[in-house]
Amino acid sequence: MDFLQQILNGLVLGSIYALIALGYTMVYGIMGLINFAHGEVTMIGAMVTITVLGVLANAGVDLPGAVMVLLALMVAIPVCMLLGFTIERVAYRPLRNAPRLAPLITAIGLSIVLQNLAILIWGRNYIPFPPLLPHDSVNIFGASITVLQVVIIFLAIAIMVGLLLMVEKTKLGRAMRATSQNPAVAGLMGVNVNTVISMTFVIGAGLGAIAGVMVAANYDQAHSHMGFLIGLKAFTAAVLGGIGNLGGAVVGGILLGVIESLGAGYIGDLTGGFLGSHYQDIFAFMVLILVLVFRPSGLLGERVAERA
Amino acid sequence: MSLLEVKKLEVAYGGIQAVKGIDLHIEQGELVTLIGANGAGKTTTLKTLVGLVKPKSGSISYDGNDCTKIPVHHFVSKGLSLVPEGRGVFSRLTVEENLRMGAFYRNDPNAINAEIEHVYELFPRLKERYKQLAGTLSGGEQQMLAMGRAILAKPKLLLLDEPSMGLAPIIVQKIFEIVKMISQQGVTILLVEQNAKLALEVSDRGYVMESGKITMSGPAQELLHSDAVKKAYLGE
Numbered sequence: 353m354d355f356l357q358q359i360l361n362g363l364v365l366g367s368i369y370a371l372i373a374l375g376y377t378m379v380y381g382i383m384g385l386i387n388f389a390h391g392e393v394t395m396i397g398a399m400v401t402i403t404v405l406g407v408l409a410n411a412g413v414d415l416p417g418a419v420m421v422l423l424a425l426m427v428a429i430p431v432c433m434l435l436g437f438t439i440e441r442v443a444y445r446p447l448r449n450a451p452r453l454a455p456l457i458t459a460i461g462l463s464i465v466l467q468n469l470a471i472l473i474w475g476r477n478y479i480p481f482p483p484l485l486p487h488d489s490v491n492i493f494g495a496s497i498t499v500l501q502v503v504i505i506f507l508a509i510a511i512m513v514g515l516l517l518m519v520e521k522t523k524l525g526r527a528m529r530a531t532s533q534n535p536a537v538a539g540l541m542g543v544n545v546n547t548v549i550s551m552t553f554v555i556g557a558g559l560g561a562i563a564g565v566m567v568a569a570n571y572d573q574a575h576s577h578m579g580f581l582i583g584l585k586a587f588t589a590a591v592l593g594g595i596g597n598l599g600g601a602v603v604g605g606i607l608l609g610v611i612e613s614l615g616a617g618y619i620g621d622l623t624g625g626f627l628g629s630h631y632q633d634i635f636a637f638m639v640l641i642l643v644l645v646f647r648p649s650g651l652l653g654e655r656v657a658e659r660a
Numbered sequence: 661m662s663l664l665e666v667k668k669l670e671v672a673y674g675g676i677q678a679v680k681g682i683d684l685h686i687e688q689g690e691l692v693t694l695i696g697a698n699g700a701g702k703t704t705t706l707k708t709l710v711g712l713v714k715p716k717s718g719s720i721s722y723d724g725n726d727c728t729k730i731p732v733h734h735f736v737s738k739g740l741s742l743v744p745e746g747r748g749v750f751s752r753l754t755v756e757e758n759l760r761m762g763a764f765y766r767n768d769p770n771a772i773n774a775e776i777e778h779v780y781e782l783f784p785r786l787k788e789r790y791k792q793l794a795g796t797l798s799g800g801e802q803q804m805l806a807m808g809r810a811i812l813a814k815p816k817l818l819l820l821d822e823p824s825m826g827l828a829p830i831i832v833q834k835i836f837e838i839v840k841m842i843s844q845q846g847v848t849i850l851l852v853e854q855n856a857k858l859a860l861e862v863s864d865r866g867y868v869m870e871s872g873k874i875t876m877s878g879p880a881q882e883l884l885h886s887d888a889v890k891k892a893y894l895g896e
């Protein structure tokens with residue numbers, strides 16, 4: 353397996369992980385909570401997109417593939433945003449002052465509920481993502497990457513830059529950072545803390561929806577269980593980068609994608625053929641364990657953040 | 661009509677009664693101090709005034725309105741600002757971002773920029789450090805930042821919770837000068853302090869709080885010379 357090829361594959365995977373990891377890290381940053389239902393939001397983003405594409409095709413809409421996908425995203429993103437908003441209101445807000453374990457349990461419960469809801473709606477089988485996007489390959493120094501994958505990487509980068517600028521430069525971003533540091537004082541400054549928290553969930557869910565569609569388009573399929581694994585990996589990426597730190601989520605996501613891809617590429621050689629590339633998933637969890645043991649604050653994370 | 665009128669206010673944390681039925685009033689333009697020992701209920705009183713803690717019973721009227729049911733984030737736009745105990749600066753925001761948070765509810769960017777410059781004139785130390793994270797400032801600088809941030813909120817009634825706590829005497833002097841200056845500009849102030857002498861010296865009136873109750877009140881000069889206050893709070 354060619355090294356450069358693995359790096360390219362890793363970058364594609366990594367930029368998707370990064371988008372999802374941002375959702376985990378934003379929510380953690382603002383309320384110290386792991387929103388384990390976030391992976392499910394990603395899955396629902398993919399599922400809704402495929403459904404809308406089916407509806408469009410049935411209605412005889414015949415536009416260029418990219419436009420069709422964009423139209424479907426225009427439905428999937430708001431659906432996921434509404435879902436993110438609802439998740440916070442239903443599962444977390446009533447537990448705002450409860451012990452930390454309580455929202456963790458509702459998060460896992462909610463994740464199961466959403467997964468089963470998806471099974472009710474979309475069944476248990478893999479659903480194909482319609483072949484609307486260009487899968488032609490481009491050659492870069494002997495490694496190949498599809499046009500779609502190039503688009504995924506650049507779109508992810510554009511979205512992440514946009515998010516970082518919003519958080520660093522706008523009034524809403526400043527309010528989000530202030531709320532994450534000291535919600536009571538942010539309230540005294542006139543920040544409606546509930547609104548800021550809702551916005552955080554909504555933005556994270558929107559990013560998750562886009563990432564879900566990227567996954568489905570890249571692998572040509574989606575599945576009602578896909579949210580669990582991808583969510584856990586993105587969570588790993590967030591922890592690797594330093595949970596609560598936006599730049600950390602980006603770095604952690606891309607790094608994890610590359611580690612996983614290189615690992616899958618070389619695991620056969622490393623184990624003398626004993627383990628094959630389908631063991632790809634073990635790398636994410638090895639990373640998670642190693643980080644939690646040796647550097648729980650992550651690569652860019654500070655020591656446990658102070659809270660008022 | 662008083663700017664602030666508190667009647668029979670009681671506040672409890674679970675079973676612990678922290679404020680046990682106090683009355684106080686503050687007139688437009690006054691500088692009033694609330695002194696008392698640690699644990700007397702001063703911070704709780706201030707927190708209740710801005711909605712951070714809900715009262716058990718009693719009434720609070722500010723500017724003629726009942727404000728026991730208003731959400732915390734609405735107070736600042738009504739002209740009520742609290743500089744909390746321990747300053748409450750956002751440690752991972754820069755000095756300038758902290759000041760801008762003070763003006764969060766406002767939508768007049770030009771005036772805000774001008775007032776930030778004004779705060780920098782008042783506290784040149786903050787200007788030198790405007791890009792620094794607030795958490796890297798000294799305690800005195802953080803207190804200046806917290807007061808500057810409160811100025812940006814354009815309060816009618818400013819509540820200060822122990823602004824001198826933990827600061828060197830020379831910085832305390834500076835902080836009290838600023839309190840007086842803000843007061844002279846027409847802002848009504850309720851100053852909570854353990855440093856009773858300094859607080860009474862700058863104030864018009866004072867209240868003394870002991871275990872959740874107001875035990876004495878009157879013109880600051882009278883309190884300053886009363887034997888009870890001298891004995892309990894001035895160490896004379």
Ligand SMILES: Nc1ncnc2c1ncn2[C@@H]1O[C@H](COP(=O)(O)OP(=O)(O)O)[C@@H](O)[C@H]1O
Binds near residue numbers: 677696697698701
């Ligand atoms: N969050 C809280 N939970 C329980 N008790 C509290 C809390 N905050 C303050 N108290 C108690 O209320 C009383 C008054 O405290 P406080 O208002 O902070 O006094 P002061 O500011 O005068 O030192 C004290 O007995 C204190 O222990």
Ligand SMILES: [Mg+2]
Binds near residue numbers: 699702704
């Ligand atoms: Mg206090």
